[in-house]
Amino acid sequence: MLLAGLTEIVLPLKNPVLQFSLILFIILFVPFFFKRLRIPSLISLIIAGAVVGPHGMNLMLRDSSIVLFGTVGLLYIMFLAGLEIDVADFKKNSGKSILFGLYTFLISQLLGIFVALYFLHFSLLSSVLIGSIFASHTLIVYPVVSRLGIAKDKAVNIAVGGTMITDTLALLVLAVIAGSSDGELSSVFWIRLVIGIMVFSLIVLLLFPVLTRWFFKRFDDSVLQYLFVLGMVFLAAFLAEAAGVEPIIGAFLGGLALNRLIAHTSPLMNRIRFVGDAIFIPFFLIGVGMLIDFRAFFKDVATIRVALVITVAATLAKYVSAWITQKIYGFSLDQRRLIFGLISAHAAVALATVLIGYNIVTGYTLDGTPVRLLDESVLNGTILFILVTCTLATIVGEKGAQNIAAAETGDFRAGEGLKVSAERILIPMNDIKTVEELVNLGVTIKSRQNLDGLFALHVADSAVSGGPVEKHAEKVLEKAVMTAASTDNQLTGLFRYDSSVANGIAGVVREQKITDLILGLHHKTSLADSFLGSLSEELLVACNVTTFIYKPAQPLATIRRTIAVIPQGAESEEGFLLWIDRLSSMVDNTGSKLLFYGSPQTLGYLKEHHGTRFPNSEYKIFRNLDDFSGLAKEIRADDNLVVVMSRRNHRSWHSRMSKIPGYLGRYFERNSFILIYPVQTGGEEELIEFPEIRLPKRIQFSVVPVRSQMEKVLKRIPLKKISFRRNPPE
Structure with a gap:
């Protein structure tokens, strides 16, 4: 039976199970073997697609399933580019991105027209279309940038932001050429195009964040959140297409719109990257490879000539743009390499342009042969052009990205390695319902370089030992470990018996050399209970580490603003720099806007010594800790309140701090808030x-x-x- 089934296998493969299995094995093994030849994995997948495709061994056809997954992969690349970009830096450098996009487009477009007119002897309309192929590019190197963790580099932000400008202009040129060939280039065409783009942009950038925040607040299931995000991406792509531009522009704007709502350290972001890197993006690369026909390169001299001319000219144009950018903004050699790698690869947009030009018939010869805007030699030459530019961009861009990542790691080790290597965060937990939010806070405040500094602890009463206690502890700690693992962080679960929960936690703090302690705000069970609870109060006395007491009212990812209230004298405490580091990580990872409230002296110190760490923050005078009623009028539903406290009778302690718990319960019951107790010395006399x-x-x-x-x-x-x-x- 088995042999009989094997004899029925014919090429190309028709069985969807065999097709999918073959592609998965290609994704799994081909990059591994090509890596030994020092060929980047992106190029290896394109070559593999050419080998197994219809123009190679004919194992598979480029059918609708390959086209579908490839389209999803391309949209995924653009979506990730918008999602991972540093929005604050993007806004800060928006002028630079626009300028970069404009001169990159003009250099490539004009050089493309010149080359097509005087070297390839094409018509003016065909030459303009060739110029748009030169101007557009695909961020095929971006997955490497994302994997190396340098997506927030200034050069990357400018290049990615400029990509939106260049691709939009190139696609507009394509739309105009297509419209003129159909005789539709009228005032109605222009009005419809402009209005469509404006409406589409407003819907995606203004309405999408509101809908996503509403959904995330009400549904915390990871599968539902991922499907919702995926649906929004494709909706944005469809709206872009309906507005008259290519779907990739919609995917990029969709990522930009959801940027602040999907924290870079969140489980959702990890799932988005994982699915894209494992399935959709490799499918796109294999699909591009299936278009390559090696035999076409040897059919006639015209194909080789076209491929050689457009490859050299387009690469030169992109190199000149990268060189100009380096000189204008003072970038390093590796940043220039990275910019060149990001903007010199031509794939999807170039392919779409040449296919549209090939399908536009401008007339017929005497024997009835159609005269196309771009002939077959341009079509085949463009395929070779795609292969060469993708290979060159990947090699150069990956080298620059690796050097930048290595330099950042070296600076980090030289400057802050000791501090981060000692970063150890302990999260005591008992209630399984609060595990996810507590672990998410731990992941959010920690540095990204330190992947194994998280500890979860469950302390049980030694007088009540037994199976049920240990089973409950196992469930709680298992959920904590899984939550951290979903963000690619390692969490160590700890369980111990002790006669007192506070003693057990304090003992672990000493044994594990804990630097930060995260406590959930306890639920009052009687009127005699204090706001913090006896456990938290005992730990504040027993453990002189940076302590966070957290009351989550909504997921951290949905926070719009972080309001930090700082007491006068906080800068004189020993642990000032420690909690400043944690606050910086929290703001960076959540993408929320930061507002400092404090005395003029403290705010002045923050601006002078730490202003560069919080470049887009606001500073507001808050003279009196009794003025929480006034602050309550400025607080919004999606704000997270951070109040820096002090242990009693230390330098930044004020008698009014005893009233803060009452203010929080009265004015901020519906808001998330975090109380931070910094490390404090006891050298002064306590009166x-x-x-x-x-x-x-x-x-x-x-x-x-x-x-x-x-x-x-x-x-x-x-x-x-x-x-x-x-x-x-x-």
């Missing part, structure tokens, strides 16, 4: 005021640096003033 009683004016006790139970007892003595001088333990 505590008591009612006037006739006792000795002053008594001084010597205690060890770690506050002991004896110190708590001494504080209860009704003396007018008590001071504690901290001496090292003997």
Whole structure:
């Protein structure tokens, strides 16, 4: 039976199971073998597509399934480019991106027209179309940029932003040429095109974020969120097509619209990258390869001539654009290589342009042969042009990207390696419902370079040990590990018995050398409960580490603004730089806008010493911690409030801080908020005021640096003033 089934296999393969299996094995093994030959994986997939395609071994046809997945892959590349771009930097450099896009388009378009007219001897209309092929490019190198983690580099932002300009203009030229050939180039055509683009842009950039934020707030299922995002991308692509431009422009704008709502460290972003890198983008590359007909290169001299001329001229135009950009903005050699790699690859847009030109018939010869706007030699030459430019762009761009990534890693190790290597975040957890949000906060505040600094802890009462307790702990910790793994972060689950939960957590803090502690805000069960809860209050005394007390009201990804309230004197605390680092990571990873509220002195210090870390933040005077009622009038539904606190009687402590829990419960019940308690020294004398009683004016006790139970007892003595001088333990 098996042999009988094998004899029925004919080429090209028709069985969808065999087709899909073959493509998966190509994606799996071909890059591995070509890597040994130092050929980039992107090029290896294009070559593999040419070998198995209809012009090679004819194992597969470029049928509708390949076209569908390839289209999805191209849209995915553009979507990722819009999704991963640094929006703040993009806005800051929007003028540079527009300028870059304009002169890149003009250089390529004009050189393409000149070459086609005087070297290839084409008509003016055909030459303009050749120029649009030169001007457009495909971000085929972008997956490499994303994988190396340099998507926020200034050169990448300018190149990606300029791509939208160049491709839009090139596609508009294509639309005009197609319209003129059909005799539709009238005022109605222009009005319809302009209005369509304006309406489409407004819908995608204004309406899409509102719909996505609404969906994310109400549905936290990862599968539903991914399907919703995918649906929005294709809707944006369709709206672009309906407006008269190519779908890739819609996919890019869709990514730009959803940029702030999909955190770069979130599980959703990890799933988006994974599916694209594993399935859709490789399908696109294999589909491009299937178009290549190696035999056509040897049929006639015209094909080789066209391929050689347009390849050299288009590559020269893109190199000149990259060189000009390097000189204008002072980029490095590797940044120039990266820009050239991003803008010199021609694939989908060039292919669409040449196919449209090939299908436009301008007349007929005497024997009835159709005269096409772009003949067969241009079609075949463009296929070779696509292969060569994609290969060159990948080799040069990948070299520049790798050098930039290596340089950033070197700077990081030289400047901040010690601090980040010691970054260890502990998240005690008991309620399985809050696990995801607590882990997401941990992933959000940590540095991206440190992938294994997360710890989840469940402490059980040693008096109530047994199977049910351990099963509950196993479920909680397993969910924590899975949540972190979905963001490509490693989390270590810890379980221990102790007579006190606070003692258990404090013990782990010391044993694991924890630097940051994340606590969920407890739920009050009685009127006697304090706002923070007894556990948090005990840990604030026992653990002198940066402590975050978090109350999530909505997912971090849906936060529009982060409001940071900073007390006067916070900059003088030992742990100031530590929580500043965490806040910087949180803002970068969520894409939220940051607003600082504080005293003029503290805000002035932040601007002077840390202004470059928060380039797009706002600073507002907040003189009195009692003024939370005024702040409540400015707070919005999608704001996250961050309040920097202080342990009692330290440098930045104010007596008004005791009222902050009441303000949070009264004015910000529907908002997410985080209380940050920084690392603080105890070197100064701690003075505590008591009612006037006739006792000795002053008594001084010597205690060890770690506050002991004896110190708590001494504080209860009704003396007018008590001071504690901290001496090292003997």
